[in-house]
Amino acid sequence: MSGNSFFDESQEQSQVKAAIVAKYFWAWAKVIIPSQKRRGNKIAYIDLFAGPGRYKDGTRSTPLLILERAIRDSDMQQMLVTIFNDKDSNNTQTLSQTIDSIPDITLLKYKPKVYNEEVGEEIVKMFEQMRLVPTLFFVDPWGYKGLSLRLINSVLKNWGCDCIIFFNYNRINMGLHNAAVEEHMNALFGKERGDKLRQQLEPLRPFERELTIIEALVEAIKEMGGQYVLPFCFKNAGGNRTSHHLIFASKDVKGYEIMKEIMAKESSTTEQGVPSFEYNPATRNQSLLFELSRPLDDLEGMLLDCFAGKEIPMSEIYNQHHVGTRYIKSNYKSVLSKLEAIGIIVAQPTADMRRKRNGGPTFGDSVVVTFPQRGKNNGN
Structure with missing residues (x-):
């Protein structure tokens, strides 16, 4: 699926994803802002795969939800720095126009920056050399190109920085055994772990493959210092296959607790009040099945x-x-x-x-x- 086609429709899964990110941004900012007022008076939101800002049906995607929330808060008006990027120039042109049309966008002290760059080695090096202000970093490539451990670590290394990753399970599951994209897979898991993972997956059933792949990514992020990692699973419309995960990573248990409560409320099912940490459109009318657990x-x-x-x-x-x-x-x-x-x-x-x-x-x-x-x- 191309980056553009992803925005053709506002599927329920996309709305849930955007809601999770926007809700965490607000909660994260409210925790960070009091300390940051004493430190440097800036916080940031960075989205390197931002898209056009709206789905084709007009529904707002994450960049607009973040900016509109910031405009309504006096502290964020003065403190929030936003950076949006997309390699598709059509997306960046549309996003720039859409941002400029937001009512009261000029109340933000720092005008949102929109860039048209392909995410790769140069951007990673830039972040590695920078000392970032507290930043919520959203990485939503839909595929795997540009997504790497180095990119994640380049942001997590700094105080107050958390990361939310869109992990396209379907494409990465297929890519692990595709020699043509081995370099991208090794960038995501590390070569040694990637080689081990390929061997582990051979005899496994689909459900076991998914758990093994997610566990490998979680372990890789933790090794870099992202001690608190939390996955949230999205199923396809039929509810019988995983389409993708949101992976949250932080060095701070407070961020983990906040995100856990947000993801819990966005879960499509609970079992005895315990959230599934999964959005599954097919389970809405199957509560009896889940209460058996x-x-x-x-x-x-x-x-x-x-x-x-x-x-x-x-x-x-x-x-x-x-x-x-x-x-x-x-x-x-x-x-x-x-x-x-x-x-x-x-x-x-x-x-x-x-x-x-x-x-x-x-x-x-x-x-x-x-x-x-x-x-x-x-x-x-």
Whole structure:
């Protein structure tokens, strides 16, 4: 699929993708801005594969959502630097015109910059040599050309910089065994990991291939220092195949927590309140199928094993356990409330005390939990 044809329609998946990026930009900026006011008074949003700004049906894509949100905020008006790029000159011309037509665009202190360059070695070198202000970096190439570990690392290396990557699983899955694009695959995974990955994939079934490929990319990003990596899967219209993933990468657990909550709300299904971190158009009317899985039951066992014999606040339970899982904070509170109600754990303040204080037995972050020793729960 060409970059232009991607913008021919505003598919539901594209709207969800744009919503995730725009919502994270807002939340990220609100965390960064207070510190940056004391440091240098600038933040940035960079999109190297920006497209024309609108889909053919007129729906706004990510660049317009970002700019319109910034115009409505007095701090962002004075602080936000935006850089948009696309190798297609038709896209950049249309994007420039569309940006200029945004109401009150002149309220932004820094005029949005639109460039017409192919993403490659020169752009990577430029970012590697720069010390960036806090930047949200969106890489949405639709294919794989221009997407590399060096490009991701060139931005993540700086304080306050996070990256969201559009990972076209279908094309990369095919490309891994295509000698003609081996250079691009090695740029994305690293040569050693890429060679190992090709061997691993040979005997695997499709579902196993997908997990293995995503895990390899996550490991590669973590090795560069992007300690907190979170994938979100998009299925095709039939719901039977993966089309792509959004991959979030950050050096800061706070960004990971924020993005996790955003992706959780954009998930098309939940299982016992646990989000799927997947957008699947075909599952809207299949909730019964997903309720057959009971992940909160699994979380109960995990917590009882992991924290056996410990006395620990709810906030620390969450912080120590949730990274790398699908569980969000509300899932932990639900499980702990249930374990308290059936007498397996002890909580201070107790549910009765919390009910008197708060009007309900809310399991707040400061509630201290005492877990039984291994083998002591459930009367065993």
